[in-house]
Amino acid sequence: xxxxxxxxxxxxxxxxxxxxxxxxxxxxxxxxxxxxxxxxxxxxxxxxxxxxxxxxxxxxxxxxxxxxxxxxxxxxxxxxxxxxxxxxxxxxxxxxxxxxxxxxxxxxxxxxxxxxxxxxxxxxxxxxxxxxxxxxxxxxxxxxxxxxxxxxxxxxxxxxxxxxxxxxxxxxxxxxxxxxxxxxxxxxxxxxxxxxxxxxxxxxxxxxxxxxxxxxxxxxxxxxxxxxxxxxxxxxxxxxxxxxxxxxxxxxxxxxxxxxxxxxxxxxxxxxxxxxxxxxxxxxxxxxxxxxxxxxxxxxxxxxxxxxxxxxxxxxxxxxxxxxxxxxxxxxxxxxxxxxxxxxxxxxxxxxxxxxxxxxxxxxxxxxxxxxxxxxxxxxxxxxxxxxxxxxxxxxxxxxxxxxxxxxxxxxxxxxxxxxxxxxxxxxxxxxxxxxxxxxxxxxxx
Amino acid sequence: xxxxxxxxxxxxxxxxxxxxxxxxxxxxxxxxxxxxxxxxxxxxxxxxxxxxxxxxxxxxxxxxxxxxxxxxxxxxxxxxxxxxxxxxxxxxxxxxxxxxxxxxxxxxxxxxxxxxxxxxxxxxxxxxxxxxxxxxxxxxxxxxxxxxxxxxxxxxxxxxxxxxxxxxxxxxxxxxxxxxxxxxxxxxxxxxxxxxxxxxxxxxxxxxxxxxxxxxxxxxxxxxxxxxxxxxxxxxxxxxxxxxxxxxxxxxxxxxxxxxxxxxxxxxxxxxxxxxxxxxxxxxxxxxxxxxxxxxxxxxxxxxxxxxxxxxxxxxxxxxxxxxxxxxxxxxxxxxxxxxxxxxxxxxxxxxxxxxxxxxxxxxxxxxxxxxxxxxxxxxxxxxxxxxxxxxxxxxxxxxxxxxxxxxxxxxxxxxxxxxxxxxxxxxxxxxxxxxxxxxxxxxxxxxxxxxxxxxxxxxxxxxxxxxxx
Numbered sequence: 001x002x003x004x005x006x007x008x009x010x011x012x013x014x015x016x017x018x019x020x021x022x023x024x025x026x027x028x029x030x031x032x033x034x035x036x037x038x039x040x041x042x043x044x045x046x047x048x049x050x051x052x053x054x055x056x057x058x059x060x061x062x063x064x065x066x067x068x069x070x071x072x073x074x075x076x077x078x079x080x081x082x083x084x085x086x087x088x089x090x091x092x093x094x095x096x097x098x099x100x101x102x103x104x105x106x107x108x109x110x111x112x113x114x115x116x117x118x119x120x121x122x123x124x125x126x127x128x129x130x131x132x133x134x135x136x137x138x139x140x141x142x143x144x145x146x147x148x149x150x151x152x153x154x155x156x157x158x159x160x161x162x163x164x165x166x167x168x169x170x171x172x173x174x175x176x177x178x179x180x181x182x183x184x185x186x187x188x189x190x191x192x193x194x195x196x197x198x199x200x201x202x203x204x205x206x207x208x209x210x211x212x213x214x215x216x217x218x219x220x221x222x223x224x225x226x227x228x229x230x231x232x233x234x235x236x237x238x239x240x241x242x243x244x245x246x247x248x249x250x251x252x253x254x255x256x257x258x259x260x261x262x263x264x265x266x267x268x269x270x271x272x273x274x275x276x277x278x279x280x281x282x283x284x285x286x287x288x289x290x291x292x293x294x295x296x297x298x299x300x301x302x303x304x305x306x307x308x309x310x311x312x313x314x315x316x317x318x319x320x321x322x323x324x325x326x327x328x329x330x331x332x333x334x335x336x337x338x339x340x341x342x343x344x345x346x347x348x349x350x351x352x353x354x355x356x357x358x359x360x361x362x363x364x365x366x367x368x369x370x371x372x373x374x375x376x377x378x379x380x381x382x383x384x385x386x387x388x389x390x391x392x393x394x395x396x397x398x399x400x401x402x403x404x405x406x407x408x409x410x411x412x413x414x415x416x417x418x419x420x421x422x423x424x425x426x427x428x429x430x431x432x433x434x435x436x437x438x439x440x441x442x443x444x445x446x
Numbered sequence: 447x448x449x450x451x452x453x454x455x456x457x458x459x460x461x462x463x464x465x466x467x468x469x470x471x472x473x474x475x476x477x478x479x480x481x482x483x484x485x486x487x488x489x490x491x492x493x494x495x496x497x498x499x500x501x502x503x504x505x506x507x508x509x510x511x512x513x514x515x516x517x518x519x520x521x522x523x524x525x526x527x528x529x530x531x532x533x534x535x536x537x538x539x540x541x542x543x544x545x546x547x548x549x550x551x552x553x554x555x556x557x558x559x560x561x562x563x564x565x566x567x568x569x570x571x572x573x574x575x576x577x578x579x580x581x582x583x584x585x586x587x588x589x590x591x592x593x594x595x596x597x598x599x600x601x602x603x604x605x606x607x608x609x610x611x612x613x614x615x616x617x618x619x620x621x622x623x624x625x626x627x628x629x630x631x632x633x634x635x636x637x638x639x640x641x642x643x644x645x646x647x648x649x650x651x652x653x654x655x656x657x658x659x660x661x662x663x664x665x666x667x668x669x670x671x672x673x674x675x676x677x678x679x680x681x682x683x684x685x686x687x688x689x690x691x692x693x694x695x696x697x698x699x700x701x702x703x704x705x706x707x708x709x710x711x712x713x714x715x716x717x718x719x720x721x722x723x724x725x726x727x728x729x730x731x732x733x734x735x736x737x738x739x740x741x742x743x744x745x746x747x748x749x750x751x752x753x754x755x756x757x758x759x760x761x762x763x764x765x766x767x768x769x770x771x772x773x774x775x776x777x778x779x780x781x782x783x784x785x786x787x788x789x790x791x792x793x794x795x796x797x798x799x800x801x802x803x804x805x806x807x808x809x810x811x812x813x814x815x816x817x818x819x820x821x822x823x824x825x826x827x828x829x830x831x832x833x834x835x836x837x838x839x840x841x842x843x844x845x846x847x848x849x850x851x852x853x854x855x856x857x858x859x860x861x862x863x864x865x866x867x868x869x870x871x872x873x874x875x876x877x878x879x880x881x882x883x884x885x886x887x888x889x890x891x892x893x894x895x896x897x898x899x900x901x902x903x904x905x906x907x908x909x910x911x912x913x914x915x916x
Contacts, residue, residue, distance in 0.1 A: 239698045240708040243518070246525035250560040256525035258698045277528065277766050 005399070006409050026409035027148040030109035032177035032418060034201050034228065039175045041077030041107050042067050046099045047115075051162035052082035055115065055171075058163050070102040078111035078175055079103075084162055086116065086130035096137065109148035113174045114138050115162055118155045118188055135186065142184035142441050143406050150174075150183040150407070150441075157190040165194035166430025169422070172200075178418035181383075181411035184441035187431055193374070194429025202230035203425040208278040208329075210270055212236045212261050213288030215244035217387045218337065221413035222285055225421045227252035231283065234274055236261065238288075261288050261314040267321025275327040282329035283424045284322060286315045286336040286359070291389075293348040304351045311355035316362060319377075323369060332375035335423045336363055337416070340383045340439050356381075360435050367433030376432035378423040383439025386410040405440035490585035491769040491916060493762055495878020496523035497752035498704035500866035501711045503604040507749040510705065512541045512548060516555040516601040519751035519871075522702030523597065524560045527755060527767055531560070535593025537567040538580040539753070541601050542869035542904075544571070545608040552599070574820065575901050575909035576600045577752060577873020578776070582911060584756050585773035594761040598877070600870030601751035614642030652904065654784045659791070659904065660821065664730025664739050666789030667823030670830040674738035677822035678722040681743040681863045684819060688860025689715035696859055700878055712746060712866040729821075743822035748866030752874030754881075769916045771881035771897070776911040777801035783906040788841075791824045793908030794900040795831040799842050801910055809849040813890050814883055814897035816876045819862040824902055859883065873901055877913070884915035 006026045008014035019025065030040075042065040045056040059066045059080075070076070081099050086092065099112075106112070114134055122128035134153060142151030152174045154167055161167065166189040173179050197203035209226050213219035214235035223235055233254030237245040242258045249256040257273050259266055274281035289311045292303035315336060322328045341349050342356025363379040370377050384390060384401045390410065393401065402410035419438045422428055498519050501507045507515060516539055524530055539552040548554070553567040572579045577600030584596035611619070618638050625631040651658050667677070691697060692709055701708075725740035755767075762769050779797035781788035788795075794817070802808060809815075809832070817825045831837045832848040842848055859879055862872060880897045887895035895915035902908045 239695070239701070240703055242522065242702040242708070243704055246522045246702050249525035249528075250521055250530050253528065253530045254525075255528040256522075256702075258702070260695070260698075263695070276768060279766070 024403050024408040026403075026407060027108060029148045029180040029407065029409075030177045031180045031412075031414065036177070038062070038064065038172065039077040039111065041065070041075055041110070043078045043080060043175070044068075044070055044076050044099075044102060045080045045082065047082030047084075047095050049082060049085045051084040051115070055080065055082060055162040058168060070105065072105075074105060075107040076102060076105050076110060077107055078113065079106070080171070081112065081114045082162060083114055083116040083134055084156060086127065086134070087124070088126045089130045089133050091130055092133055092137070106145070106149050110145075111149065111175050112141060112145065112151040113171060114151075114153035115167070115171075116153065116155060118157045121158045138186070139184045139441075145406070148180075148407065150179065152179065152182060152184070153186040155186050155188040157188055159191050160189040160430060161192070164189055164192045164430055165196055166191070166428055168196060169194060169425070169427030169429075170431065172427065173422045178422060180418075181407065181415035181438050181440050182419060182436065183406050183439075185437050187436060188434055189430045190432060191430045193376075194431075195426040197425065197427060199230075203427060204283070204421065205230035207231045207282040207424075208234070208274055208280060209283035209285065209424065210234045210236060210274065210281060211285040211287055214248055215241035216248075217389065218382065218385060218413040218416050219287040220244075220248045221417040222287055222420050223248050223252050223254065225414060225417035226283075226285075226424070227254070229421050229425070232278060234270070234277070234281075236270065236288070261318065262309045264317070266314060267318035270318065271321060271325045271327055280327045280329055281322065282332060284318070284332070284334045285420055285424065286318070286334065288314070289337060289355075291349065291352050293352065295348055296350040299351065307351040307355050308358075311352070312358040312362065315359065319362075319366060323373075328373075330374060331426060331429060332370060332373060333424045334366070334370065334375070334377040335420045336377070336379040337420070338363075338379040338381040338435055340381050340437060340442055343381060343435075343437070363435065364433045371432060376423075376429055378428070378431060378433065379435045380416060380419045380423065381435055381437045381439070382411065382416045383437065383442040384410045385413055385416060385438075387413055405442040407440035409440065411438060411440055486591070487589045488591065488758055490588035490756055490773045491759055491762055492771045492773065492877060492881035492913070493755040493757050493767045494523075494527060494770065495700055495752065495754040495874060495881070496526055497701055497871065497875050497878070498522070498750055499701060499707040499710050500748045500750035500868055500871070500875075501707055502866060503747040503749055505605075505711050505749070506705045506707045507603065508605045510603065510749065511606050512544065512551055512601045512603050512751075513555050513558065515603065515704070515749065515751035516551065516599060517558040518702070518704050519599060519601070519753045520555055520559040520561065520597065523753045523755055525702070526699065529561060529755075531562050532565075533562040534565045534597055535595045536584060536587065537561075537565055537597040537599070538570050538584050539567070539597075539599035539601060540570040540572075540576040540580065540870050541603075542571065542573055542576060543602055543604060543607045551601075571870075572909065573903035573905055573907060574818070574867070574869045574872060575778070575903040575907060576870035577875070578877065578899060578901050578909045578911060579778075579873070581754055581756065581773060581873060581877050582776035582909070588756060588758050594758045596756040597753050598756060599751065599753035599874050600868075600872070602868035602870050603749045604747035604868075605749050610646040612642045612644055612646050614639065618642065652783075652790065658729075660729035660739060660744060662783065662790035663821045663823050663827075664733060664737070666792060666827045667738060667821070668730060668733050668736040669789065670827040672738065672823050672826040672830065674723075676826055677738055677743040678719055678740075680819070680822040680825060681722055682717060682719050684857060684860045684863035685714050685717045686860075687858055688713055688864035691859035696882075700882060710865045712748060713864050717742075739821060739823055743863065745820055745862045745867040748868045750866065750868035750871045752871040752878065754874045754878050768885070770885035771913045771915055774912040774914050775801060775805065776909060777804075778907065778909045780908070781906040788906070789827060790904075790906055791820055791902035791908075792828065792831065793906055794902050794910050795828045795837075796842070797908045797910040798832075798898065798900055799844070799848050801912065805912065807912075809851050811896060812851070812898045813855060813887060813895045814858065814880060815851050815856045816861065816880050816897060816899045817856060818867070818872055818876065818901040819857065820867065820902055822863060825856075828900070873899075873909075876901070877911075880913055884913055888915055
């Protein structure tokens, strides 16, 4: 989907006009392309703890150009602010203000990433205050960054270290172009589980994945991204969308399974197909969803029930079937598509928001269940994404919606797919029960 | 034409491997004491199928060519079974109404599909039996070990039908091409007459009788005294069964939508016997009160395509693909309709008894009957002939009537009256659907569920086949 405004203000006269009038100046975001480096330019690891030292050593081993001290005027690809030993809010000053001196040296599409500890695992009020302080700091800083640069944070729960697999996995994700439209967000690493891939270009090699709602839009983008990352795919969509589904399946060398996920036997049919064709299933992506918008005062049972049935009841039933199956992998992964509507609410979407908030509740509650078999479950909540669906929003409403975030543009279906592919990978094994927003730090709901 | 005394020796059927030997194959093997050569034959199995919804002519597929539709049906099959870039042993398909430019229709469709470009293909044409004959021919190649995998199919468009120039214009154009000089060219052109410019549109009339298929069937329907009510009931059941099959999700893994259609456009889920009774006869109108064939109990011209994935058991296993049913055997027959000895579409009435005799089977040994509904009258005339003692004795050489079928086993998920009938695509539709039904049924009375396919065809021909559940 084209964003003519972003192209207009990207160079020449348009750029000049936008600057003079103080109009939004979105830039073309850096997105992941196979073979490209993780990040361009040096990475400044700010912080003096042993956790920071360990992390810097690991990044060096990735052949990144690591700095422990900024060189004035040198353009930086990223700043990693390690704040893993905060005991009091006063501890923030030194590392934060030191990093602040380098902010003007950030290259376009740079990254600022905090690594700190979860506040609710602190026993001392002062430590909790300091840790929670990082939340406000990072979210505000993300809003100050310009030119496609983003700010995100990794939160370490008890039992997670700065060099735990999932910490490193999350860092890689945030540093890379895979997180282009993720801004102002935190991911909590809750354990030392997970494993970094042997081949960083094929993190899903050998995995069998199911994607629901894969015939078009975000679902098709998820299929393409998972295929690029090495997964073997089973694509599901309603029978009426079978022609588009077949096209995507043939493109990604997968199989098309025409199935209404709201059928009672949908989970079993998915398992049967995966078991017959591949002997097992490793990854399930719940992407299928519908909208039937209406103000609640005008809501009818048909609209309400169909949205609940497809968007959340089907996911619950399919999860139950999969978790009961011996064929659902050794380290099974489930990633659900939620929505920022389910977090902040949206006028006319009481049914949709209820279903998507339901997805968030389901993900949090299922984390323990799937954790028992060494797996993980997470959700991704997209904000304004440029799809056929959002292209139908009236022009003015659409323009406002897509500018109302820190990156001043809509995301691409591939941006949602990248977040899902990461959470479906073993590198994210220590992350579970989380909801990651892919919204460019939307002013609503963030 | 005696069942027990075929004039031409027939090839012996293939005894199955010892394990999982079916009743049919065991009995046949014993009877024919299969020799060393035939013991090397292996089974050909149906893995699955895919078709596009069938559309009434002039509807959703008006702008789609045979190649477009066949390619779409192939791509849906490839997507269902993950056959991208796979080199299939051979693909065979065909069309009844075919442009001369489509001389390599199937190969062109393969090249336009997601299959490996190294997949060979050939075209086949046997009127409405085309689709079933591609299944039988390819199954035989698999049984012989010539190929391990195959896709059978068929397609037809009555919307995008070829229109030929008149014979007069064609001769002038050919002579013009051969003419060397300007004066000779002018001489040739001067032969052209206005009437030569009228195009020669295709029709379904029989070249030797000038009668349309419907008019032929009207004679047969009257001969067998098939009532209007019985025909309407068959049509009603076809629609009812097909609609129920769609609602139950039966076609979820047999069909891929195309050009906005996700169900056959001829299907009338809300039709009733009362509505069908209001329709006026369209065939056999000169028969007076015996005119019983309406647009409701006759199949309309239809566009569509179907495909069936066949394989050896080894190939299916190696590819982790399902095995639904085996193609046990097939038989073709033809009748002398030109001299009125038998009705145009009555050949299956002879093919089925011959095929069943070869396997020591009776109609009671089948769990599903898939009798193609060219017209309701065709199905009912065939059943009437089988139940007729006179026909059994004089035409089939039996002691009495051939037998009757349990009507609850007939076309249980609907057939051509509801789905429509794109000529060459009907065989693939039936074989894939039947294979799925057989697999779901599994074993019956300690033997594999068994199904009979019967398809009549223009030119007084018919092709029938036996499938068994795996």
